[in-house]
Amino acid sequence: MVLIALYVVAITAEAMTAALSAGRRDMDWVGVCVIACVTALGGGSVRDVLLGHYPLTWVRHPEYLWITATAALVTALIAPVMRRLHSLFLLLDALGLVVFTVIGCRIAQEMQLPTTIVLVSGMITGCAGGVLRDVLCNDIPLLFRKELYASVSGLTGAVFLAAQTFDMHLNSAMLIAMVFGLAMRILALRYNWQMPKFVYRDEWR
Amino acid sequence: MVLIALYVVAITAEAMTAALSAGRRDMDWVGVCVIACVTALGGGSVRDVLLGHYPLTWVRHPEYLWITATAALVTALIAPVMRRLHSLFLLLDALGLVVFTVIGCRIAQEMQLPTTIVLVSGMITGCAGGVLRDVLCNDIPLLFRKELYASVSGLTGAVFLAAQTFDMHLNSAMLIAMVFGLAMRILALRYNWQMPKFVYRDEWR
Amino acid sequence: MVLIALYVVAITAEAMTAALSAGRRDMDWVGVCVIACVTALGGGSVRDVLLGHYPLTWVRHPEYLWITATAALVTALIAPVMRRLHSLFLLLDALGLVVFTVIGCRIAQEMQLPTTIVLVSGMITGCAGGVLRDVLCNDIPLLFRKELYASVSGLTGAVFLAAQTFDMHLNSAMLIAMVFGLAMRILALRYNWQMPKFVYRDEWR
Numbered sequence: 001m002v003l004i005a006l007y008v009v010a011i012t013a014e015a016m017t018a019a020l021s022a023g024r025r026d027m028d029w030v031g032v033c034v035i036a037c038v039t040a041l042g043g044g045s046v047r048d049v050l051l052g053h054y055p056l057t058w059v060r061h062p063e064y065l066w067i068t069a070t071a072a073l074v075t076a077l078i079a080p081v082m083r084r085l086h087s088l089f090l091l092l093d094a095l096g097l098v099v100f101t102v103i104g105c106r107i108a109q110e111m112q113l114p115t116t117i118v119l120v121s122g123m124i125t126g127c128a129g130g131v132l133r134d135v136l137c138n139d140i141p142l143l144f145r146k147e148l149y150a151s152v153s154g155l156t157g158a159v160f161l162a163a164q165t166f167d168m169h170l171n172s173a174m175l176i177a178m179v180f181g182l183a184m185r186i187l188a189l190r191y192n193w194q195m196p197k198f199v200y201r202d203e204w205r
Numbered sequence: 206m207v208l209i210a211l212y213v214v215a216i217t218a219e220a221m222t223a224a225l226s227a228g229r230r231d232m233d234w235v236g237v238c239v240i241a242c243v244t245a246l247g248g249g250s251v252r253d254v255l256l257g258h259y260p261l262t263w264v265r266h267p268e269y270l271w272i273t274a275t276a277a278l279v280t281a282l283i284a285p286v287m288r289r290l291h292s293l294f295l296l297l298d299a300l301g302l303v304v305f306t307v308i309g310c311r312i313a314q315e316m317q318l319p320t321t322i323v324l325v326s327g328m329i330t331g332c333a334g335g336v337l338r339d340v341l342c343n344d345i346p347l348l349f350r351k352e353l354y355a356s357v358s359g360l361t362g363a364v365f366l367a368a369q370t371f372d373m374h375l376n377s378a379m380l381i382a383m384v385f386g387l388a389m390r391i392l393a394l395r396y397n398w399q400m401p402k403f404v405y406r407d408e409w410r
Numbered sequence: 411m412v413l414i415a416l417y418v419v420a421i422t423a424e425a426m427t428a429a430l431s432a433g434r435r436d437m438d439w440v441g442v443c444v445i446a447c448v449t450a451l452g453g454g455s456v457r458d459v460l461l462g463h464y465p466l467t468w469v470r471h472p473e474y475l476w477i478t479a480t481a482a483l484v485t486a487l488i489a490p491v492m493r494r495l496h497s498l499f500l501l502l503d504a505l506g507l508v509v510f511t512v513i514g515c516r517i518a519q520e521m522q523l524p525t526t527i528v529l530v531s532g533m534i535t536g537c538a539g540g541v542l543r544d545v546l547c548n549d550i551p552l553l554f555r556k557e558l559y560a561s562v563s564g565l566t567g568a569v570f571l572a573a574q575t576f577d578m579h580l581n582s583a584m585l586i587a588m589v590f591g592l593a594m595r596i597l598a599l600r601y602n603w604q605m606p607k608f609v610y611r612d613e614w615r
Contacts, residue, residue, distance in 0.1 A: 023610025030560040032608050045460065050250065052259035054462035062526035076608040116267035135340060135545060150235040198237050198281040200228025255455065257464035321472035340545060355440040403442050403486040405433025 003103065003174070008067065010099040011040040013092030015068035018133050019075035020082065025137050029076065035133055036072030037065055043129035047104055047121055051111060090189060097149065098181035101126035101156045102174050115161060122157035123150060148188040151195060156181030208308065208379070213272065215304040216245040218297030220273035223338050224280035225287065230342050234281065240338055241277030242270055248334035252309055252326055256316060295394060302354065303386035306331035306361045307379050320366060327362035328355060353393040356400060361386030413513070413584070418477065420509040421450040423502030425478035428543050429485035430492065435547050439486065445543055446482030447475055453539035457514055457531055461521060500599060507559065508591035511536040511566045512584050525571060532567035533560060558598040561605060566591030 018039035022032040041058045048056045058064045075082060082089070104125025108118040127150050160177035164170070187193065223244035227237040246263045253261045263269045280287060287294070309330025313323040332355050365382035369375070392398065428449035432442040451468045458466045468474045485492060492499070514535025518528040537560050570587035574580070597603065 019608070020610055023608040026607050026609050028605035028607045030564075030605055034560065049254055049459055050261060051264065052261075056460060056462075059461065059523060059527055062524050062530075065526060065530065076610075079608070079610050113264060114267050116270060117264055120267075120270065131341070136541070138549065139343065150239065154235075195233035195235055197231050197233045198224070198228040198284070199231050200225055200284050254459055255466060256469065257466075318469060319472050321475060322469055325472075325475065336546070344548065355444065359440075400438035400440055402436050402438045403429070403433040403489070404436050405430055405486075405489050 003099070006095070006099045007103065008064075009092065010096035011064060011068055012071045013089065014040040014096045014129060015071040016075045016082070017089055017093055019072040020079070021133055021137055022072075023076065023079060029073065032072050032076050033069040035136060036075075037068045038136060039129045039133040040068040040071075041065070041129070042132040043100055043125045043127065044104070046128040046132070047107070047124045050124065051108065051113070051117075051121065053107060053111060091186070094152075094182055094185040094189075095178075097126050097153055097185060098156050098178045100129075101153045101181065102160055102177055105157050105160050106174075118161065119154060119157045122160070123153045126150075126153035126156075148184070148193055148195065152181055152185045152188065155184060208304070211300070211304045212308065213269075214297065215301035216269060216273055217276045218294065219245040219301045219334060220276040221280040221287070222294055222298055223334075224277040225284070226338055226342055227277075228281065228284060234278065237277050237281050238274040240341060241280075242273045243341060244334045244338040245273040246270070246334070247337040248305055248330045248332065249309070251333040251337070252312070252329045255329065256313065256318070256322075256326065258312060258316060296391070299357075299387055299390035299394075300383075302331050302358055302390060303361050303383045305334075306358045306386065307365055307382055310362045310365050311379075323366065324359060324362045327365070328358045331355075331358035331361075353389070353398055353400065357386055357390045357393065360389060413509070416505070416509045417513065418474075419502065420506035421474060421478055422481045423499065424450040424506045424539060425481040426485045426492070427499055427503055429482040430489070431543055431547055432482075433486065433489060439483065442482050442486050443479040445546060446485075447478045448546060449539045449543040450478040451475070451539070452542040453510055453535045453537065454514070456538040456542070457517070457534045460534065461518065461523070461527075461531065463517060463521060501596070504562075504592055504595040504599075505588075507536050507563055507595060508566050508588045510539075511563045511591065512570055512587055515567050515570050516584075528571065529564060529567045532570070533563045536560075536563035536566075558594070558603055558605065562591055562595045562598065565594060 015036035018036045019032050021039075022035040025031075027035065037058075041064060044057050048054065101122040105118050105122035107125075108121035113121070130149070156177050159180045160173055163173035163176050168176070220241035223241045224237050226244075227240040230236075232240065242263075246269060249262050253259065306327040310323050310327035312330075313326035318326070335354070361382050364385045365378055368378035368381050373381070425446035428446045429442050431449075432445040435441075437445065447468075451474060454467050458464065511532040515528050515532035517535075518531035523531070540559070566587050569590045570583055573583035573586050578586070
C-alpha cells in the first residue's frame with residue numbers, strides 16, 4: 001500500500017535529519033542510531049503509549065528499527081554530501097510530518113476515539129519525535145519556538161477530518177490532507193511564516 | 206461533585222502558570238498551548254501510563270484539553286494583568302497540587318494497589334506535570350531544587366491515608382488532607398521553608 | 411534466586427551513583443530520592459511501558475522504591491567517604507548495566523517477542539535509567555557521548571542470545587553474558603575505549 005511506502009520514506013528522512021542533529025552534538029555512532037530511532041519512531045510510540053494501543057509499531061515490525069539505524073549510519077558516513085541536499089531534506093521532512101499526522105489520525109479513528117483526540121493523536125504522531133530529539137540533545141524543543149510545524153500538523157488533521165465528513169473516500173481524504181499539509185509547510189518555509197510569540201518577562205515586575 | 210469542580214479549577218490554574226513559563230522562553234502560541242496541556246494533564250497521564258490505567262483522563266474527557274488550551278491563550282492575552290494576581294496564582298497552584306495528589310491517591314486505591322504505590326501515585330499526579338514543563342522548557346526541574354512541593358504532596362497523601370485508617374468517611378479524609386496540604390504549602394511559601402540540600406563536588410577530590 | 415540478589419545490588423548501586431549526580435546539581439533530599447528512583451527503576455519502567463508489560467516491577471514490589479530511596483539518602487549522608495570508593499562504584503555500576511540488560515532480554519523473551527526486540531529490550535533496560543537521570547539533571551545524556559555503555563549493553567544481549575542458540579542452559583547463558591559484559595565494560599573504562607564520533611557542523615556550509 002502507498003501509505004506504507006510513504007511511511008518508510010518518512011522514517012528514513014526523519015532518521016537522517018535526526019542523525020545530523022546528533023552530529024551537531026558530537027555524539028558517537030550509538031548515540032546517532034538511538035537519536036535517529038527515537039526521532040523517527042518516537043512520535044508513534046508516544047501516541048501508542050498514551051492511547052494504550054499495543055503492541056507498538058516497531059515491536060510488531062522490528063525492521064523499522066533497522067531501517068532507521070541504517071539510515072542514520074549512512075548519513076554519518078556521507079554527511080558532507082548532505083549539505084547540498086538541504087532542500088531535498090526539508091521536503092522529505094515535511095512529507096514525514098504530514099504522513100505521520102494522517103497515520104496518527106487514522107489510528108485514533110480506528111480506535112473510535114472522539115474527534116478532538118483524533119486531531120491530537122495526529123499532532124502527537126507528527127511532532128513528538130522531534131520534541132524527544134530536542135530533549136535528548138538538550139535543546140529547547142524547536143517546535144515550540146519556530147516554524148509552523150505543529151500548526152501544519154493540526155491543519156492537516158483538520159483537513160483530513162473535514163474531507164471525510166463530505167463523504168469522501170478514505171484514500172482521497174488522505175491524499176487531499178497530505179497535499180494540503182505539504183503545500184502549507186513549504187509555503188511556511190519559503191515565506192518564513194511564524195506564529196505570533198508570547199514574550200513574558202517577570203523581571204519587569 | 207465538588208472534586209471535579211476543584212479539578213477543573215486546578216488544571217486551569219496549572220495551565221495559566223505554565224503559559225507564563227512558556228512566555229519566559231519566547232514560545233509561540235502553539236508552544237504555549239502544548240506546554241499548558243502537558244503541565245496540567247501530564248501528571249495524571251504519567252500516572253495512568255505507569256499504572257496501566259487506560260484510557261487516560263483527557264482521552265475520555267477531551268474537553269479538558271480545550272479548557273487548558275483556552276486558559277493558556279487567555280493568559281497570553283492578559284499577561285500584564287497577571288503580574289498583579291501573583292499571590293492568587295500561588296494559591297491556585299497550591300490548590301492544584303493538593304487536588305491532584307488526592308485524586309492520584311484515590312485512583313491507586315481504586316486499583317487496589319499497595320499503600321506505598323498509593324502515596325507515589327499521589328506524588329506523581331501532583332508533581333510530574335511540573336517536571337515535564339521544566340524538561341520541555343530546558344530547565345533543571347524546579348521541584349528538585351526549591352520549595353517543599355514534592356514533600357507537601359507526599360504529606361498530603363500520608364494525611365489522606367492516615368485519616369482513612371481512622372474509619373473516617375472518604376470525603377472528610379479528602380477534605381482534611383487538602384486543607385492540611387494547602388496550609389503546609391502556604392506556610393512553606395510564606396516562611397520560605399526549604400529541605401536541606403545535598404551539595405556534592407567531585408572537583409575537590 | 412541469584413538474579414534477584416544481583417538485581418537488588420544493581421538498583422542500590424545505580425541509586426547511589428544517581429544521588430551523587432543529584433548532589434552535583436544542588437538538589438534537595440526529595441530531589442535526590444526521586445532522581446535515585448528514576449535512575450534505578452526507570453530503565454525497567456520505560457521497557458515495561460513500551461512493551462505493555464504491566465504491572466511495572468516497582469508497582470508489584472514497592473520495596474524496591476524504599477531500597478533505592480534509602481540508598482540515596484545514605485549516599486547523601488556519607489558522601490565524603492564515597493570519593494574513596496570511586497572504583498568500587500564503577501564496578502557496581504557496570505554490574506548493574508549487565509544485570510539490567512540480561513533481565514530486559516529475559517522479559518522480552520518471556521513475552522515471545524522477535525529477536526531484535528529482545529536485544530532492544532535489554533538495551534532499554536540497561537541504559538534508559540541513565541538517560542532519564544541526565545535529562546532530569548539537564549545534561550546531554552552521557553550515554554550518547556562517552557563510554558561504551560550502550561554498546562556493552564547490546565553486546566551483552568547478543569552474547570546472551572548466542573549462548574542460548576547453542577542449546578546452553580538458561581542460567582549458564584546468563585552467567586556467560588554477564589561475565590562477558592562486565593569484562594568488556596571494565597576493559598573499556600581501563601583503556602578508555604570509545605566509539606568513533608560523528609561530528610557535524612552546519613556552520614561550515
